Amino acid sequence: MKIRVNGQEVEVQAGMSVAAVVMNLGLAARRSVTGEPRGPVCGMGVCFECRLWVDGEGPLRSCQMPVREGMEVVTDAV
Amino acid sequence: MVGGGIVGAACARQLEREGFHCVIVERDVMGSGATAAGMGHVVVMDDSEAQFALTRRSRDLWDAMELPDEVEFERCGTLWVAADEEELEAVRGKLAYYRERGVEAELLDARRLYEAERGLRAGMAGGFLVPGDSVIYAPCAAAWLGRGIERKKAEVLTLGDGWVELRGGERLEGDIVLCATGAWAAKLTPGLEVKPRKGHLAITDRYPGAIRHQLIELGYLKSAHGDSTESVAFNVQPRRTGQLLIGSSRQYGVEDGGVERHILERMLRRAVEYLPGLAAMQLIRVWAGFRAATPDKLPIIGLARNCSRTWLATGHEGLGITTCLGTAELLADLVMGRGTALRAADYAPGRFA
Numbered sequence: 001m002k003i004r005v006n007g008q009e010v011e012v013q014a015g016m017s018v019a020a021v022v023m024n025l026g027l028a029a030r031r032s033v034t035g036e037p038r039g040p041v042c043g044m045g046v047c048f049e050c051r052l053w054v055d056g057e058g059p060l061r062s063c064q065m066p067v068r069e070g071m072e073v074v075t076d077a078v
Numbered sequence: 079m080v081g082g083g084i085v086g087a088a089c090a091r092q093l094e095r096e097g098f099h100c101v102i103v104e105r106d107v108m109g110s111g112a113t114a115a116g117m118g119h120v121v122v123m124d125d126s127e128a129q130f131a132l133t134r135r136s137r138d139l140w141d142a143m144e145l146p147d148e149v150e151f152e153r154c155g156t157l158w159v160a161a162d163e164e165e166l167e168a169v170r171g172k173l174a175y176y177r178e179r180g181v182e183a184e185l186l187d188a189r190r191l192y193e194a195e196r197g198l199r200a201g202m203a204g205g206f207l208v209p210g211d212s213v214i215y216a217p218c219a220a221a222w223l224g225r226g227i228e229r230k231k232a233e234v235l236t237l238g239d240g241w242v243e244l245r246g247g248e249r250l251e252g253d254i255v256l257c258a259t260g261a262w263a264a265k266l267t268p269g270l271e272v273k274p275r276k277g278h279l280a281i282t283d284r285y286p287g288a289i290r291h292q293l294i295e296l297g298y299l300k301s302a303h304g305d306s307t308e309s310v311a312f313n314v315q316p317r318r319t320g321q322l323l324i325g326s327s328r329q330y331g332v333e334d335g336g337v338e339r340h341i342l343e344r345m346l347r348r349a350v351e352y353l354p355g356l357a358a359m360q361l362i363r364v365w366a367g368f369r370a371a372t373p374d375k376l377p378i379i380g381l382a383r384n385c386s387r388t389w390l391a392t393g394h395e396g397l398g399i400t401t402c403l404g405t406a407e408l409l410a411d412l413v414m415g416r417g418t419a420l421r422a423a424d425y426a427p428g429r430f431a
Contacts, residue, residue: 033284033319033320048283048362048363051283051360051362059283059360
């Protein structure tokens with residue numbers, strides 16, 4: 001399955017979470033107000049640290065979102 | 079100094095300036111109680127002459143402070159929203175009251191209200207703008223006020239005249255003991271007229287520019303100053319981060335500090351009624367805390383009953399962030415036996431007797 005992350009095509013496996021894909025790429029999901037990288041802390045939808053944008057919608061919790069063919073993921077948007 | 083909230087920190091700072099060596103005894107981290115749970119609104123309020131005097135003096139003291147960046151001081155002003163003509167009419171008296179006492183305020187008609195805040199629901203009658211009010215990030219303010227002052231992490235179990243006993247049995251003595259434990263002050267001073275009044279808050283993700291002022295419905299005054307067991311009012315604050323902090327709720331008689339869905343839902347519905355755009359925004363945190371409420375909505379500042387060395391500074395309800403500085407000034411004047419700028423009797427512990 002293929003998705004795009006910040007415009008780059010990425011090969012992923014069905015069942016992965018978007019958070020896992022972003023972590024595997026070594027990317028931060030987003031930045032804090034002081035510019036620090038942020039990513040999943042709890043991995044279960046509680047901490048809201050892994051927010052990013054998918055298909056123009058956001059911010060969404062990437063740990064709660066399985067990958068879907070052709071999805072467009074944007075990190076560092078907020 | 080028992081209690082390292084913003085009131086305890088401000089009082090300790092003031093007393094150190096008078097030459098005392100203070101020790102802040104806090105069971106958790108500085109500013110971890112109502113200080114962290116609240117909104118951080120520096121606001122002039124007019125429920126009574128004494129409330130106006132204390133909030134106004136305190137706001138002046140905040141304005142005179144050289145605050146570090148992490149305190150996030152923003153003079154965004156308070157915009158009280160009048161939902162209908164009746165509320166707008168009632169605000170005229172408020173305008174005169176503020177102006178007579180030298181606090182800048184303006185009445186906004188509907189057109190000017192929407193110029194000030196485009197996100198408000200259509201059909202509002204107008205507003206009452208107090209441009210000199212501010213917001214701060216209170217936990218950082220408390221930590222900053224308490225900077226350099228000796229701290230002891232411990233829980234006080236017993237309060238005497240000039241002494242406290244800690245969990246574990248250790249006893250501390252001082253020329254002065256101050257109890258600034260907020261909603262829990264009656265635990266150490268049985269019979270004190272302070273009751274916990276629970277509140278909920280929610281904060282959104284970052285939406286910079288969504289609102290420009292601290293927005294409050296005029297009905298808030300009824301909610302804050304009434305005595306109903308449970309009430310909500312629209313109160314939304316812009317944070318420097320672009321986040322929106324959403325309140326407010328008031329509940330008596332609840333001991334559990336957890337978030338209650340039914341009251342959170344009522345509070346958020348109320349907020350969306352005033353600011354429909356909120357419905358599409360993402361909340362990232364919700365929490366609850368306890369205000370220290372008194373029967374006359376004024377704090378309790380002065381010597382504790384039958385004491386010559388133990389003082390009280392509690393009962394600030396929803397205004398402790400604003401009034402901590404005026405409280406500290408008044409307390410220091412009382413401790414030093416000086417004349418006070420504020421009428422000390424209005425806040426005296428014995429006034430309910």
